Amino acid sequence: MPPPLLLRAPCRPRVATAAATGTGGVGGGARHARPPPRRRQRGKPRFSRQSAIKKSFNQEQVVFSTPVPPDPSVAVIGGGASGLACAAALAARGVRAVVFDTGMHGLGGRMATRTVAGDEQQLVFDHAAQFFTASDERFQKLVDQWIDKGFVREWTGLIGELEVGGHFRTIHSSTPRYIGVNGMRPLADEILPESDLIEVVRPCWISKLEPFNGLWRLFENEKPRGQYDAIVIAHNGKCASHLLSTSGLPLLTRQMKRLNLSSVWALLAAFQDPLPVPQNYSYGTFEGAFVRDVDSLSWMANNSQKLFPLQTGRPECWTFFSTAAYGKRNKVPQENIPKVTAEKIKEDMLRGVELALGLSRGSLQQPFYTRVQLWGAALPMNTPGVPCIFDPLGRAGICGDWLTGSSIEAAVLSGMSLANHVADYFASSGEQPEEFAIGLHENLNPVEGHDIGQFPGLDSQKPEVAEAHLTPSI
Numbered sequence: 001m002p003p004p005l006l007l008r009a010p011c012r013p014r015v016a017t018a019a020a021t022g023t024g025g026v027g028g029g030a031r032h033a034r035p036p037p038r039r040r041q042r043g044k045p046r047f048s049r050q051s052a053i054k055k056s057f058n059q060e061q062v063v064f065s066t067p068v069p070p071d072p073s074v075a076v077i078g079g080g081a082s083g084l085a086c087a088a089a090l091a092a093r094g095v096r097a098v099v100f101d102t103g104m105h106g107l108g109g110r111m112a113t114r115t116v117a118g119d120e121q122q123l124v125f126d127h128a129a130q131f132f133t134a135s136d137e138r139f140q141k142l143v144d145q146w147i148d149k150g151f152v153r154e155w156t157g158l159i160g161e162l163e164v165g166g167h168f169r170t171i172h173s174s175t176p177r178y179i180g181v182n183g184m185r186p187l188a189d190e191i192l193p194e195s196d197l198i199e200v201v202r203p204c205w206i207s208k209l210e211p212f213n214g215l216w217r218l219f220e221n222e223k224p225r226g227q228y229d230a231i232v233i234a235h236n237g238k239c240a241s242h243l244l245s246t247s248g249l250p251l252l253t254r255q256m257k258r259l260n261l262s263s264v265w266a267l268l269a270a271f272q273d274p275l276p277v278p279q280n281y282s283y284g285t286f287e288g289a290f291v292r293d294v295d296s297l298s299w300m301a302n303n304s305q306k307l308f309p310l311q312t313g314r315p316e317c318w319t320f321f322s323t324a325a326y327g328k329r330n331k332v333p334q335e336n337i338p339k340v341t342a343e344k345i346k347e348d349m350l351r352g353v354e355l356a357l358g359l360s361r362g363s364l365q366q367p368f369y370t371r372v373q374l375w376g377a378a379l380p381m382n383t384p385g386v387p388c389i390f391d392p393l394g395r396a397g398i399c400g401d402w403l404t405g406s407s408i409e410a411a412v413l414s415g416m417s418l419a420n421h422v423a424d425y426f427a428s429s430g431e432q433p434e435e436f437a438i439g440l441h442e443n444l445n446p447v448e449g450h451d452i453g454q455f456p457g458l459d460s461q462k463p464e465v466a467e468a469h470l471t472p473s474i
């Protein structure tokens with residue numbers, strides 16, 4: 001069996017650097033991160049040349065007070081759906097953006113597709129986001145553009161809920177379901193428009209942020225990665241907390257630390273013959289199912305049917321996800337999954353497939369290809385419920401799915417919101433920075449949804465009551 005995959009850039013310990021590095025004057029002793037609004041004095045320059053540092057929480061708040069230049073640039077750290085949408089929206093507002101992403105194989109983060117060379121055909125698996133819905137007009141507009149360009153299409157295959165023993169109930173929904181035509185990662189590659197205003201640096205793991213002379217300096221280990229007028233943290237979890245912890249952004253750090261993330265195991269498996277999936281005489285076999293009451297399984301989807309519905313004779317490439325509860329109980333350091341753990345997870349999940357399909361133990365055909373992966377920071381379990389976070393004093397913001405939910409739609413909207421917020425802030429010449437503070441103090445509340453995220457519109461439509469005559473398709 002191939003070794004298990006590493007699904008997030010490992011968080012290397014970083015050398016702590018004082019946030020105050022080179023930022024200039026220090027206004028010590030302040031108890032609050034946000035100073036009272038400053039009155040502009042006639043004849044005086046709007047900004048002092050130097051930045052001030054204010055003490056707050058465990059680290060000092062960096063305060064940029066140098067004027068924003070007429071052609072500001074923003075570093076976007078993270079090239080998932082939110083970071084890409086943010087860079088695209090910044091460019092649309094005429095603001096330069098550089099996107100840094102750790103992805104070895106491509107952009108996209110949790111919009112991930114794995115392609116493996118097969119004997120005759122490639123094996124293709126969407127191995128995080130499976131499909132998405134659109135409930136917001138702005139996102140729907142974007143999706144419509146992607147459809148026009150041929151990057152996205154509606155997924156009309158049968159989906160539903162699968163209960164132990166092979167009891168399948170169709171989700172009949174008028175809400176369209178969308179997929180990337182060639183998978184989710186290729187779609188991520190298309191989110192960025194061709195623009196001189198956008199640059200992508202990949203693979204690159206930003207390990208240090210340093211305020212310096214009114215700019216943010218970025219480093220990959222000790223390698224300088226440029227300096228920027230503002231930064232966007234477009235990733236979450238431990239990596240982001242580490243990155244922020246000595247950056248001089250205590251309010252952002254605190255919000256990030258409040259976030260709880262689930263863990264989900266993924267099993268990618270290719271089968272030579274079709275799986276014995278329940279057959280519905282009216283609708284055919286299902287292509288995706290939310291699995292109920294099986295500890296090791298919360299979702300299963302047939303990528304071959306979903307992505308290549310017109311091609312016959314392909315091996316079936318299935319993506320199976322565990323429940324978050326199972327992921328939590330069986331969590332290991334994702335940088336280093338012991339072989340024995342990977343083997344156990346595979347067995348548990350294949351057993352889960354047998355249970356869900358109502359097959360006797362050991363009767364499921366052996367997959368000819370498997371890969372076990374851990375999404376150690378899979379989905380947000382709580383949210384501040386704000387579109388984005390922005391600290392105007394530190395000229396730094398956060399976007400990501402977790403700001404309002406756990407879906408591609410939430411991630412994209414958050415990126416777009418932050419971009420517009422930052423562009424408005426730049427356009428204001430930073431005159432009243434406090435007006436641009438957002439999301440810095442909100443408490444986080446639980447996120448509702450499935451173990452693999454939210455599907456606005458779909459969830460409100462209950463599956464049809466049990467259908468009769470379900471028999472295995474083979």
Ligand SMILES: Cc1cc2nc3c(=O)[nH]c(=O)nc-3n(C[C@H](O)[C@H](O)[C@H](O)COP(=O)(O)OP(=O)(O)OC[C@H]3O[C@@H](n4cnc5c(N)ncnc54)[C@H](O)[C@@H]3O)c2cc1C
Nearest residue numbers: 078080081082102109110129130131206235400401407408
């Ligand atoms: C198993 C699973 C199934 C899912 N299924 C669905 C689904 O069916 N439908 C749906 O809508 N959503 C689904 N989701 C959720 C969806 O994938 C996410 O909500 C969305 O992709 C999040 O985008 P993001 O930009 O917020 O974060 P991410 O996609 O996580 O992007 C963050 C990026 O930042 C990079 N990065 C991290 N640290 C650094 C650093 N220091 N320097 C540079 N780059 C860095 C990461 O490598 C990553 O590429 C699923 C998620 C998982 C895990």
